[in-house]
Amino acid sequence: MSQADLMSLKQVHKQFPGGYVALQDLNLTVQSGQFVALLGPSGCGKSTVLRLLAGLEQASQGQVNAPALRAGARGTETAYVFQEPTLMPWASVFDNVWLPLRLQGLSRSQAAPAVRQVLASVGLSEFEQALPRELSGGMKMRTSIARALVTQPEVLLMDEPFAALDEITRQRLNRDVLSWWQERRMAALFVTHSVYEAVFLSQRVLVMGARPGRITASMEIAEPYPRTPAFRSSPAYARCCEALSAALESAHGQEAQP
Numbered sequence: 284m285s286q287a288d289l290m291s292l293k294q295v296h297k298q299f300p301g302g303y304v305a306l307q308d309l310n311l312t313v314q315s316g317q318f319v320a321l322l323g324p325s326g327c328g329k330s331t332v333l334r335l336l337a338g339l340e341q342a343s344q345g346q347v348n349a350p351a352l353r354a355g356a357r358g359t360e361t362a363y364v365f366q367e368p369t370l371m372p373w374a375s376v377f378d379n380v381w382l383p384l385r386l387q388g389l390s391r392s393q394a395a396p397a398v399r400q401v402l403a404s405v406g407l408s409e410f411e412q413a414l415p416r417e418l419s420g421g422m423k424m425r426t427s428i429a430r431a432l433v434t435q436p437e438v439l440l441m442d443e444p445f446a447a448l449d450e451i452t453r454q455r456l457n458r459d460v461l462s463w464w465q466e467r468r469m470a471a472l473f474v475t476h477s478v479y480e481a482v483f484l485s486q487r488v489l490v491m492g493a494r495p496g497r498i499t500a501s502m503e504i505a506e507p508y509p510r511t512p513a514f515r516s517s518p519a520y521a522r523c524c525e526a527l528s529a530a531l532e533s534a535h536g537q538e539a540q541p
């Protein structure tokens with residue numbers, strides 16, 4: 284691992300108890316502060332990669348290096364945002380975001396400055412007393428992301444966080460994710476099925492193929508930040524999307540037939 288590599292998987296093999304080989308000879312590295320997208324067909328092992336990096340799953344063979352697995356890890360180095368916002372339905376927005384700090388032993392008043400700061404940054408200051416059922420889908424996802432950001436993680440793992448949202452909300456949250464990422468300088472690994480979302484967000488996109496799950500292509504998106512809505516209509520964006528679609532199609536094509 285070089286100095287700047289924050290996380291890596293080396294020759295990782297993951298076989299589930301029933302014998303299914305989900306990942307084979309998988310290599311990837313994410314550097315400190317880098318934004319990387321993981322793109323690939325359903326079932327290719329994207330969530331499994333995130334779970335390995337979060338320490339929620341163990342590799343059958345190979346090396347996994349990640350802040351969550353280092354000696355002395357406090358458990359707050361890594362934050363995980365799931366596809367569903369997974370909020371506590373009986374608790375207010377404030378209490379949902381307080382949860383990870385509460386688990387660290389911080390009282391409501393000790394946690395309040397950090398909770399309020401992160402709620403302001405995701406645009407939910409006025410909703411801190413609202414219950415999840417009173418929020419739109421996009422607001423629920425903002426709450427879930429606020430809960431992930433409140434511990435100031437080094438790594439933000441996001442598993443298709445916007446798949447269930449309408450296109451406009453999704454694009455707005457894409458822009459917001461980039462501004463939170465730039466403010467906080469954390470590394471981000473973002474799972475998506477969308478070529479367009481991967482290109483808009485990332486510095487690098489890793490394409491995965493299935494059966495067995497492995498990385499089939501890696502593409503740099505060497506376009507500057509901040510990425511504004513104008514980037515989506517630029518020729519550079521169109522070129523990147525086209526190249527990435529071709530890489531994804533070829534990943535589908537290389538799949539072994541069952």
Ligand SMILES: Nc1ncnc2c1ncn2[C@@H]1O[C@H](COP(=O)(O)OP(=O)(O)OP(=O)(O)O)[C@@H](O)[C@H]1O
Nearest residue numbers: 299300301303305324325326327328329330331332
């Ligand atoms: N606990 C488990 N036991 C057995 N097989 C599993 C388990 N978890 C995942 N798998 C299998 O491993 C493969 C990869 O699963 P994973 O959830 O990582 O895929 P994915 O790329 O995230 O898919 P999707 O895009 O649909 O979310 C799938 O074929 C799945 O059935």
Ligand SMILES: [Mg+2]
Nearest residue numbers: 329330331442
């Ligand atoms: Mg998944």
